[in-house]
Every structure is written in C-alpha cells, then in structure tokens.
Amino acid sequence: MTKQTKNKGIQSLDVGISILDIFLKEGKALKFSEIQSLSGITKSNLYKYLYTLTQRGIVYRDPIENTYMLGNRLIEYGNAALNEFDVISRVNPFLKEISDHTSLTSLLAVWSHTGPVIASIRNADYGINIGAQMGATLPLNSSSGKIFSTFRQNKNQNWESKELNQLTKKERDEVLAEKEKIKEEKFTHSTEPLIEHISSFSVPLFDFKRELIGALTVVGYTPLIPNNPRDETSQYVIKTALKISKSFGFIEDHR
Incomplete structure (x- = not known):
C-alpha cells in the first residue's frame, strides 16, 4: 500500500489551474507563445496541458486566430x-x-x-x-x-x-x-x-x-x-x- 504524503497536492492539477489563472488575469485571448511566456512552462508540456483543457471544453482554441481563451464549460461550473x-x-x-x-x-x-x-x-x-x-x-x-x-x-x-x-x-x-x-x-x-x-x-x-x-x-x-x-x-x-x-x-x- 502506497503511503500518501501529508499535505501534498497534485502538481499537474495545480499547473493546469495556474494556466486558467493566467487567462483570468489577462482577460483576453492569448497566443501559445504568450501563455508560454507568462507561465514559464516548457513548450512540450504546455501543449499537453492546453490540448487536454481544450478537449474538456475548459479552454477554447480559435482555429482562425490561433489563440486560446477560457471555454464555455467553465460557465457551467460557475453556474x-x-x-x-x-x-x-x-x-x-x-x-x-x-x-x-x-x-x-x-x-x-x-x-x-x-x-x-x-x-x-x-x-x-x-x-x-x-x-x-x-x-x-x-x-x-x-x-x-x-x-x-x-x-x-x-x-x-x-x-x-x-x-x-x-x-x-x-x-x-x-x-x-x-x-x-x-x-x-x-x-x-x-x-x-x-x-x-x-x-x-x-x-x-x-x-x-x-x-x-x-x-x-x-x-x-x-x-x-x-x-x-x-x-x-x-x-x-x-x-x-x-x-x-x-x-x-x-x-x-x-x-
């Protein structure tokens, strides 16, 4: 049985939330490079996070402008x-x-x-x-x-x-x-x-x-x-x- 470390959170979840916080703070659609610069996450890892968040509807990617913004799923959570x-x-x-x-x-x-x-x-x-x-x-x-x-x-x-x-x-x-x-x-x-x-x-x-x-x-x-x-x-x-x-x-x- 794996021993759980007390008061330790899930780091990947924390990183995902920090990305959402960036959108909240900036209040506008952002390009991948802007998110990478603001978050400090490596490009390969950031791509994985954004892909997952987009698939879940938590982040939306505009295919024309090639920008990212908060998705409608968050409205459902908020409501x-x-x-x-x-x-x-x-x-x-x-x-x-x-x-x-x-x-x-x-x-x-x-x-x-x-x-x-x-x-x-x-x-x-x-x-x-x-x-x-x-x-x-x-x-x-x-x-x-x-x-x-x-x-x-x-x-x-x-x-x-x-x-x-x-x-x-x-x-x-x-x-x-x-x-x-x-x-x-x-x-x-x-x-x-x-x-x-x-x-x-x-x-x-x-x-x-x-x-x-x-x-x-x-x-x-x-x-x-x-x-x-x-x-x-x-x-x-x-x-x-x-x-x-x-x-x-x-x-x-x-x-």
Missing part, C-alpha cells in the same frame, strides 16, 4: 457553484428580448458568498465595455448591488459593511438614503459605477416566497440609460421582470 441553474436558464431568453428591444446590454446578477455576481450577460449588438464580465462581483454602489442591499437585508451584513467602508461618507449617505425609495419603486439607477460613460439601472426578481432571487440589470452609455421607473425603457424592463418573477410563483400585491 453549478452558484446553484442557480434554474434561474439562469429561465432568465436567459428574457435577457435576449431586452437587448433586442432596447439595443442595450442586459445581465442577470445573483447572490454568491462574495456578494452579487454576474451570472449571465446578453451584450448589445454594437458591443460596449461595461466594466465587468461573467462571474464578476458587483460593488454596493452599482445598481445591482443596491438591489441586493435593499431587498436582501439582514442576510448580507458582512458584504454590505465591507462595501460601505470603501465608499466616501457622501456616497455612503446617498446609498443608505436611497433604500426606501428603491423598496417602494422596485427600481434603481447608478451613474458610471464601474467605468466612465457607462451607467445602469436594475429591478428585482422575486420568487413565490417574495424573496429576492436576482437583479435584472440594463447597461449602456450614460445618456441612453433612464434614471427613473417611468421611462418607456424602464417600464418595459419592469414588466419583463414581473413576468419572470411570476414564473417563479411570485404574486403581485395590488394593494
């Missing part, structure tokens, strides 16, 4: 980690409808142990840099963050306290003062929280227990993003969010 398969699959068609109707980027944010994260994105056809990507954690002062702060009270104190400490006093006061308005209107807007010229608005999604299951968010150039729930685009997204919530058993309160 499983969030335990939000049903929510994501049900919301995705609506994200497409919203982007097609508004020509803006739409996304779904769900809760994770690190705070609200982007679980699905439908980019506008013309493409913009929204300052975040799939799996990114969103800050409290983003429109998605404010939805979770308002409708998930007493369940995320650690995240909220940490986020508030990173804001200026003026920003903290504004975020806290806005909560009642968000609760009443079920709508919030955020001006350029992540990247200059890009703003967003968000509305909540509820289940049959009237508990928050996600934030439906629309992102685009600041002049195109409404800052109130009465705007035509806002109304369209609010009605879509209600339709999604009803699919999860939510009953609208008409009182």
